[in-house]
Amino acid sequence: MRKGQRKLHISKGVLYKLYIEDNLSLAELSKIYLVSPQTMSTYIKMCDIPIKKAVPRNQNGSNNNNWKGNKAGYAAFHYRVEKIRGKPEYCEHCKTTDKTKKYNWANILGKLHDVNDYKRLCKKCHNEFDGILDNRDSMGRFIKKECKQTRWILATL
Numbered sequence: 001m002r003k004g005q006r007k008l009h010i011s012k013g014v015l016y017k018l019y020i021e022d023n024l025s026l027a028e029l030s031k032i033y034l035v036s037p038q039t040m041s042t043y044i045k046m047c048d049i050p051i052k053k054a055v056p057r058n059q060n061g062s063n064n065n066n067w068k069g070n071k072a073g074y075a076a077f078h079y080r081v082e083k084i085r086g087k088p089e090y091c092e093h094c095k096t097t098d099k100t101k102k103y104n105w106a107n108i109l110g111k112l113h114d115v116n117d118y119k120r121l122c123k124k125c126h127n128e129f130d131g132i133l134d135n136r137d138s139m140g141r142f143i144k145k146e147c148k149q150t151r152w153i154l155a156t157l
């Protein structure tokens with residue numbers, strides 16, 4: 001086995017959703033699962049999923065483009081966190097354990113690869129958190145993201 005190659009644990013269904021429905025590229029998937037694009041492509045073929053032709057993404061401003069890429073990638077990272085750390089069943093922010101509520105893994109510091117950089121949040125707190133991340137100007141640039149995000153994180157500690 002070459003350096004950097006790892007055995008992949010992704011179900012065919014998840015892979016299909018990410019690769020076909022969410023339209024992530026081989027490169028993006030390989031980054032998320034920390035394998036080489038070759039390994040990822042072999043795995044996709046093994047799952048009988050057709051390999052897409054590499055299509056250059058529409059480059060309308062790098063900020064915008066990154067944002068879209070991250071949005072799609074974000075979902076993929078969440079699958080991975082859930083796989084490793086399990087389904088969240090309470091909120092680490094407001095401490096609710098109400099079983100009728102929905103809980104999500106929310107990335108905190110932007111280290112999407114790091115499964116430890118996620119907190120369990122209820123929908124309400126997650127929306128509040130994403131609202132902060134979504135704080136962008138008319139050009140799509142983040143406004144004082146770090147500052148606000150840091151304050152929010154401090155409030156959750």
Ligand SMILES: [Zn+2]
Pocket residue numbers: 091092093094095096121122123124125126
């Ligand atoms: Zn909460």
